[in-house]
Amino acid sequence: MALQPTQPVSGDDEFGIIEPLCAVFRRSLKDAGLKYTPERAQILDTIIAFDALFEADQLLDELKTKGFRVSKATVYRTLKLLEDAGIIQRVLFDRDQSHYQLAYGNAGNTLLVRVDTGEVETLELPELVAIRDKICEARGLKPEGHRLQIFATGG
């Protein structure tokens, strides 16, 4: 169970970015023989409303604030389903807790973390993909994904 890369999203996104995520989720659930329940809808909506990274606990709080009553267990179970669907990805830079964010395409693999303020910016870094692919090719490997975190201070 260790060493799993973040699941890359399937690509294209021919519809735009945010709106069809619920459709993507529905399809993914249906394909797995699972249901699109109110709790799962509320969780996805709440995640979309976030503008940045979040933790399971924040999500739980936000759900409560919105008046949704969803249990912690369901939150964790749904996070896993959303990850399977490629809708969110885990972005780990802290051993104590998982941090998640929406996965638009392959975005979000690169994070700029302000260690002084805790701010996090998501970067697009096409050069990095090129470097990655070159490295893999040189070894006869197929790239499956990557994750970069840059830490910085000051400003």
Place this chain on the structure above:
Amino acid sequence: MALQPTQPVSGDDEFGIIEPLCAVFRRSLKDAGLKYTPERAQILDTIIAFDALFEADQLLDELKTKGFRVSKATVYRTLKLLEDAGIIQRVLFDRDQSHYQLAYGNAGNTLLVRVDTGEVETLELPELVAIRDKICEARGLKPEGHRLQIFATGG
């Protein structure tokens, strides 16, 4: 306590790579008013004997195998000290467990992870440092470190 970058090693390494680590550790301990105990020496030796990444538990096993009797608590406490000294660094790509490795200079920020076999290769990627510095500079930030994991399969 979150969002801490891996502590970069102080540089230079004018002595070679492995041998003086114990001296580095000693100095770091002395500077902090701490002692270089047999347990700490055994832990460092055992880490040096590893050729790759390791987890706290593996380390504990290996210590047992070598006939050293060191408690789990001491292992964790010493890992933290070694990290402070810049001798090892945490390399996290799994939320369940911390993975550590020796930090030679700034090496080890970049890992190539075979997701099918679990093999891990440490890469040097100077281009990445350049990219990182450029990004930080463009925002008036000072780079403190970075971490890249590349996931790949096949071969």
Place this chain on the structure above:
DNA sequence: GTCGGTGCAAATGCTTTGCATTGAT
């Protein structure tokens, strides 16, 4: 005799799971 170090066991904190109940087809 003062400090730090160690080991043990208990505590922590995030995440997962077992189980009884509920709801949809």
Place this chain on the structure above:
DNA sequence: ATCAATGCAAAGCATTTGCACCGAC
């Protein structure tokens, strides 16, 4: 009826901490 979903509480697991004892200067 069946099959999955939910909530709760309990369990898991890596890591940390409190505390009593030990050893070095």
